[in-house]
Amino acid sequence: MESEQKKLLYEQVIKQLQELFLKTGDPIAHMATTAAVLYHNFDHYFWCGFYRLIDGELTVGPYQGSPACQVLKKDTGVCWAGIKGGKTVIVADVHRFPGHIACDSRSASEIVVPVRNRKGEIAAVLDVDSDKKDQFDETDASALEKISKIIF
Helix, strand or coil, X not given: CCHHHHHHHHHHXXXXXXXXXXXXXXXXXXXXXXXXXXXXXXXXXXXXEEEEEECCEEEEEEEECCCCCCEECCCCHHHHHHHHHCCCEEECCHHHCCCCCCCCCCCCEEEEEEEECCCCCEEEEXXXXXXXXXXXXXXXXXXXXXXXXXCC
């Protein structure tokens, strides 16, 4: 998908999510809706969902795709890198990322975006995988960061 086309699709998705989120203030409902809408709108998405930070562990939340790891090993992998760094992480080839956690061996590239609660604390990450290398860029990062800000 061309960058401009992808940008326009993200804009439509963000507008759709904003309208859907007016119906409830529940962040879990927002996560479930976000995962479904993103997964079904972007062909380069292989897995899309959330890992919630609960009692110091990253536990799987709402998602779309193949079965996920239930709890991610502490301080390991791309999701924890997003938590520890407090910012979006784009990985062109997950097999070259030190400590990558392979919940599904078909995953090849990944983007992780921290999701902050109303207090500004990281409460979850939005995690998107592709089964092809080098599928995520700044267009994805910018749009997913906007989406992460409306979850809570």
